[in-house]
Amino acid sequence: MVTGDMKEMLIKIDKNLHRREHVLADDLCRQMGEPKRFASYLGIAMRFPENILRRIASEVMDSYARDRAGHTHPGKLFFYKIGEYAKNSNKSRPNSKEKGARARVRRDKNRDH
Secondary structure, three states: OOOHHHHHHOOOOOOOOOOHHHHHHHHHHHHOOOHHHHHHHHHHHHHOOHHHHHHHHHHHHHHHHHOOOOOOOHHHHHHHHHHHHHHHOOOOOHHHHHHHHHHHHHHHHHHHO
16 A cells, blocks of 8 residues: 555656657656757667767766856757767667668569569
């Protein structure tokens, strides 16, 4: 049985966050102060490994805390660093590339008929 004090301690479960990527995207967009850009963070969460994203988010928030002059936004710096990571190493998840390749193969087959 749950008492009144225990009810306050229970974490509210958001039923819209049903996959690991959704939870990661929600964490990142709230951490960067951009909850309305959930879809952008979800796209990033689906393409890159969680440990890389969390490491970059930690670096961004550390630099933002140091340089809190108000001239930089953590979300912009986060997406810049993700872009740099993608340029330097093609470590995006293989599913994103396979979908594109499969779609091209299907289109090519349909053109022959």
